[in-house]
Amino acid sequence: MRTLIFRTAAPYLTSLMLLFSVFVLLRGHNEPGGGFIGGLIAASAFAIYGIAFGVPEVRRSMYFHPMAISGFGLFLAALSGLLSYVFHVPFLTGIWTSPSLFGITVDLSTVMFFDIGVYLVVVGSITSIALALEEREDG
Amino acid sequence: MGTGERPLTFFALILPFLAAAAAPLLTRLLKHNAAWVLALAPLWMFSHFAGMLGPVSEGAAIAGGFDWIPSLGVRFSWYIDGLSLTFALLITGIGTLIVLYSGGYLKGHPHQGRFFSFILMFMGAMQGLVVADSFLMLFVFWELTSITSFLLIGFDHAREASRRAALQALVVTGLGGLSLLAGLLVIGAVSGQDDLSGLLASGDLMRNSPLYLAALILLLGGAFTKSAQFPFHFWLPNAMEAPTPVSAYLHSATMVKAGVYLVMRMNPVMGDTVAWETILPLFGGVTLLVGTLLALRQTDLKLMLAYTTVASLGLLVMLTGFGSEKAVEAAVLYLIAHSMFKGALFMVAGLIDHESGTRDIRSLGGLRGAMPVTFAAAILAALSMGGLPLFFGFLAKEEIYAAIAVGGGWATLVTVVAIVGNALMFAIAFAVGLRPFIGAAAKTPKHAHEGPVLLWLGPVVLALSGLIAAMFSTIAHQLLSSPMASAVAGQDLQIDISTIPHIGMPLLHSALTIALGIGAYLALDRLRASMASVLEAIGWGPDRGFDQAIRGLLRLSFGVTKIVQNGRLDIYMTVTFIAVALTLLVPMVLFGELPSVPVFPDLWFYEWTVVAIAVIGLGAVVYAQDRLTAIVSLGIQGFAVALLFMLMGAPDLSFTQFMVETLSVVILALVMTRLRLSVSDHRPTGQKILDVSVAGACGLAFGMLLLKVTQLPFDETLSTFFKNYSLVIAHGRNVVNVIIVDFRGLDTLGEIAVVMITGLAILALIRIRTKDQTVPAKRKGRR
CATH class of the missing domain: 1.20.120 (Four Helix Bundle (Hemerythrin (Met), subunit A))
Structure with missing residues (x-):
């Protein structure tokens, strides 16, 4: 699999896919997309990178252990639900705020953080499985 | 009892757990003297409950509580009548003394803080159990006593015998707990009540139900395992592997009495039936005899006491099931007396062990000079256990004989059983409370001398209280025994027995018991030898049966695994x-x-x-x-x-x-x-x-x-709802995503947790290098 063309194209492909995954994640509330699909795209991006350059390279570029990312995602999702207790509404009720930054209105919500949590869980879990499988192939 | 009663009672219920949390740190700071501070917790609880004596002795019951999970109808509620209150006072009162005693007994032990923590948690569980009103609370605290006693019995976890005893106690009482749960569910379904106060007001409802027998058997399954009735008695003597404060507390006044408490609590609604008056005296009587006979066989002071505890529990169950008001009164008096003298004697046994280095009765003797205070406490407790005049035990015994000597074949049989059992207990009482102190001084591993105040305070106080309660029996009856007996019987009872002997059948039976007891005491060595040979001839007992059952269970599960999980x-x-x-x-x-x-x-x-x-x-x-x-x-x-x-x-x-x-x-x-x-x-x-x-x-x-x-x-209801409200409520045009992250957010939270756990599991599978290198493939996906 480590042809010259693939190895040259892989970094660009990976970066584009990661960027796209974040785009898909954020637009998910109004257009097709969301945390789950975004996470899958990001996971395949890392898989491509891993096939091209090997597992150690991916682990180095990810910095955190994928399972730690997954755990953080779950934590974030739960935390975004807990915030509703502060406002005395049931667990996981979406809370919205629309602050104005440099003249542009930005919609922020706990729902968005929940979706980011979903994204991180999916990326982390799938990537760690894929990497573990690839690793043994190398070794 | 002012308006501040409710929060204070709640505080009393959680205080032991708070103290348990503070215990390790306190012990690190103050060493064994932390006992003085920690004992304040049960002491305060004791005084709080003592404050309820007034209204409760006038027939009132103190109920309170608050909603716990209102949507499920679960309440954290308590109901304190004479029965609960006497138990609560015994638990907190003896608990105070036990905490002090543990301070001296485990002085310098590296895990003393942990021990304090365990015993205080146990105290909290036990206290919750006896005052609980809702069935759920009763069950939760019941199980909590099983778990905390597991921790206490296995405290010395480096020894295999301790671990086995702890596990055995947990298995036996845990199974009983399940039986109790089933029983409570049946009772709840039949009566429509989910708390004890409601059940107690339900009259004959349970007795007339076709499910009565099922409920009774399930309930007794819980009570008999907890209270070590034959054939479930074996875990109790094994639990003597625990440090002595545990034995003195759990196996005199508390844990093992939980079953008796349950039976007494249910007496007004479940008692007075043929089944009740057959099963209880039968099991109780057999347990009484088996307990005393096995106690004769022992040479270890603690084990002798443990088997007499089994016997006493049998006696209590027998009396509760006998079915007359007098018998209930007798059971109540005996329960109070037993808590005091057995607690004291256990502590004395521990004290002797602590100071002389052995608990074997054959190598003890002549300690009276070296340990005079202990000797005094021991002899007082033994006199009460033997049922001699002037002591509370005497009142109990007189009442027992007055209750069961009513003529008729069944009553005569019960009387004979009671006399034999009591006589043998008399012998054991003096074997523990007198024998180590008299005769020629024996050579013990350690040079014996009197223990520190922390150690002898408990037995002395308990032994004296047995004497004082009998002296002022009118007050004791008015405050403790009569309200408790009334609660057990479900009707107003007045106990009026005093220490002045009356000429009559009961006194004659008492005299016979004492004569037999003295004979057994003098012939103890010969009786022990003959019991040993009988037991050897039988060879098999429930204790060994437990091991066989566990081994069989393991083999069965290995077999099933081999078939189902063939790899x-x-x-x-x-x-x-x-x-x-x-x-x-x-x-x-x-x-x-x-x-x-x-x-x-x-x-x-x-x-x-x-x-x-x-x-x-x-x-x-x-x-x-x-x-x-x-x-x-x-x-x-x-x-x-x-x-x-x-x-x-x-x-x-x-x-x-x-x-x-x-x-x-x-x-x-x-x-x-x-x-x-x-x-x-x-x-x-x-x-x-x-x-x-x-x-x-x-x-x-x-x-x-x-x-x-x-x-x-x-x-179309759901899709219309989602379509209409996706943008309005959840500010999103993508209905699918809004459902995932907002409308059904909780589902998604569960799902991503599953995704992560699956990931972890697969990771673990890949990392484990098995011999044949097989890894199951797992397709992951959603929708």
């Missing part, structure tokens, strides 16, 4: 998929729910092309020469389906399907390469036919299920 992936898969096909097909055929033949779909030519691609992909999977090609062909089929989703107007679904297919192909390919299988398929024809039929059946089943589902009339 062959292809068999697992075949079984799983056959089960899937059958679950789907059998109900459809049985209930005539087969789908009708669908109309031929009206599709555009490019849609037909995509369908064709999917079919070609499937054909390629079947005809592929090597595995990699097959996996990729499966991908073709998946992509074609994703395309169809797109064409039919489900972009989200299609999007996800694309990604899932891609990752599935990648992960499957990775797994396949790791499995080191041969490139092509070598299955024999028979196997191929089986696999094809299973796969075909599964496909057919799912196809028919989907057809059927789409043919059913579609309920």
Whole structure:
């Protein structure tokens, strides 16, 4: 699999896919997309990178252990639900705020953080499985 | 009792747990003297409960509580009548002394803080148990006593005997707990009540129910295991592996009395039936005899006491089940007396052990000079246990004989059993309380001398209270015994027995008991030898039976595992998929729910092309020469389906399907390469036919299920709701995503937790290097 063309194209492909995954994640509330699909795209991006350059390279570029990312995602999702207790509404009720930054209105919500949590869980879990499988192939 | 009663009672209920949390730190700071501080907790609780004596002795019951989980109707509530209050006072009062005693007994032990923590938690559990009103609270605290006693019995966890005893106690009392739970559920279903106060007001409802016997047996299953009735008695003597403060506390006043408490509590609503008055005296009487006979056999002071505790519990159960008011009064008096003298004697046994280095009665003697205070406490407690005049034990014994000597065959039998049992207990009482102190001084491992105040305070106070309570019996009856007896009997009872002996049958029986007891005491060595030879001749007992049962259970589970988990992936898969096909097909055929033949779909030519691609992909999977090609062909089929989703107007679904297919192909390919299988398929024809039929059946089943589902009339309520409110409530135009992250957020939270756990599990599977290097493949995906 480590042809010259693939190895040259892989970094660009990976970066584009990661960027796209974040785009898909954020637009998910109004257009097709969301945390789950975004996470899958990001996971395949890392898989491509891993096939091209090997597992150690991916682990180095990810910095955190994928399972730690997954755990953080779950934590974030739960935390975004807990915030509703502060406002005395049931667990996981979406809370919205629309602050104005440099003249542009930005919609922020706990729902968005929940979706980011979903994204991180999916990326982390799938990537760690894929990497573990690839690793043994190398070794 | 002012308005501040409710929060204070609640505080009393949680205080032991708070103290348990503080205990390790306090012990690190103050060493064994932390006992003085920690004992303040039970002391305060004791005084709080003592403050209730006034209203309760006038027949009032103090109830309180608050909603715990209102949506489930669960309340954290308490109901304190004479029965609960006497128990609570015994638990907190003896608890105070035990905390002090542990301070001295485990002085310098590296885990003393942990011990304090455990025993305070146990105290909290026990206290909660006796004041609980709602069934759920009763059960929770009941189980909590099992768990904390497991921790206490296994405190010395480096020794195998301790671990075994702890496990045994947990298994036996835990099984009993399950039985109790079932019993409470039956009672709840029959009576429609979910708390004790409601149940107590339900009159004859339980007795007249056809489910009465079932409820009774289940309830007694809990009570008899906890209170060590024959044949479940074996865990109690084994639990003597625990440090002595544990034995003195759990096995005199508290844990083992929980079963008696339960039986007494249920007496007003469950008692007074033929079943009740047969089962209880039968088991109680047998336990009384077995306990005393086995106690004769022992040479260890603690074990002798443990077996007499078994016997005493038998006596209590027997009396409660006897069915007369007098018997209830006798049971109440004996319970109070027993808590005091047995607690004291256990502590004395521990004290002797602590100071002389041995508990073997054969190597003890002449300690009276070295340990005068201990001797005084021991002899006072022994006199009470022996039931001699001037002591509370005497009152109990007089009342017992007055209650059961009513004539008739059954009563005569019970009387004989009681006299023999009491006489043997008399002998044991003096064997423990007198024998180590008199005679020639024996050579002990340690040079014996009087223990520190922390150690002798407990036994002295308890032994004296047995004397004082009898001296001022009118007050004791008025405050403790009569309200408790009234609560047990379910009607107003006045106990008026005093220490002045009356000439009559009871006194005669008492005299007979004492005479027999003195004889048994003098002949103790010979009795012990003959009991030993009898037991050796029998050879088998419930204790060994427990081991055999556990071994059998292990062997059974090994056998079942060997059959069910045989380690062959292809068999697992075949079984799983056959089960899937059958679950789907059998109900459809049985209930005539087969789908009708669908109309031929009206599709555009490019849609037909995509369908064709999917079919070609499937054909390629079947005809592929090597595995990699097959996996990729499966991908073709998946992509074609994703395309169809797109064409039919489900972009989200299609999007996800694309990604899932891609990752599935990648992960499957990775797994396949790791499995080191041969490139092509070598299955024999028979196997191929089986696999094809299973796969075909599964496909057919799912196809028919989907057809059927789409043919059913579609309920639009939900989709209309989501469509209408997605933007309004949740500020999102993508309905699918809004459902995932907002409307059904909790589901998603669960799902991502599952995704992560699956990831962890697969990671673990890959990391474990097994001999045959097999790793089950797992396709991950959603929707």
